[in-house]
Amino acid sequence: MKLATWNINSLKMRLGRVLEWLTASATDVLCLQETKLEDATFPRLELEAAGYGCVFTGQRTYNGVAILWRRELGEASDVVAGLPDFADQAARVVAATIAGVRVVCLYVPNGQSVGSDKYRYKLDWCKAATAYLRQVIAAHASLAVGGDFNIAPEPRDVHDPALWEGSVLFSEPERALFRRWVELGLVDAFRLFEQPPNTFSWWDYRMLAFPKNHGLRIDHVLLSPALASTCTLCRIDRNARKGEKPSDHAPVIVEVAT
């Protein structure tokens, strides 16, 4: 199974790009973040016509997550939206079981700046996510968590770690929360393999960040130990950041056996 995660920064703007990329990359399951669509306007029929099933939870303007999959894989089961035990107005989590794999799609809050109310919300949200992931790990041996985590785990995930030290996306409390998820048993699929240095998943639209490769690796696929033991590839498709009207994020792709 090829499974990927991609913050698409408006699915309305980029549905065509998503469909082209799904076909070209032969992706089986895709987690999307920042769809920015209410459920009533989600392009379910277009996706089904193209051969993909979808589950989603969304809202106007902000947030919104979805999981798409090739319909040959069958139906999704046990669809759950949101974090249990966390009152959240934002649509940031959706989960489903597809072809025997529990797939959790996350959009972690950005946090805006260290010390802000939004940063506090990010830390609280991540603590609730930790409790949720602990439950999901206990219930599902075959688990993939794909998402925009808005956390760069290590200095090598940041183009200029000295510049970013202490900033939102790379502050120590955020990195500590990411380590908690690894301590629960989740495996950062990207680090299972030797990777080209300076591989990132997000580049600011401003300041020529992409051509200068001034990026961060903040989008991740975390795997349960059983699924990680079958993982044969993890890479970031930098090419998807090119061309007309790209998202500011590139997809992260894994291959696992099911």
Added chain:
DNA sequence: ATGGCTGCTTTGAGCAGA
């Protein structure tokens, strides 16, 4: 060349993203 923000919103300046 991959190029100097983008998408969204009570349509137009301000917010949010990261």
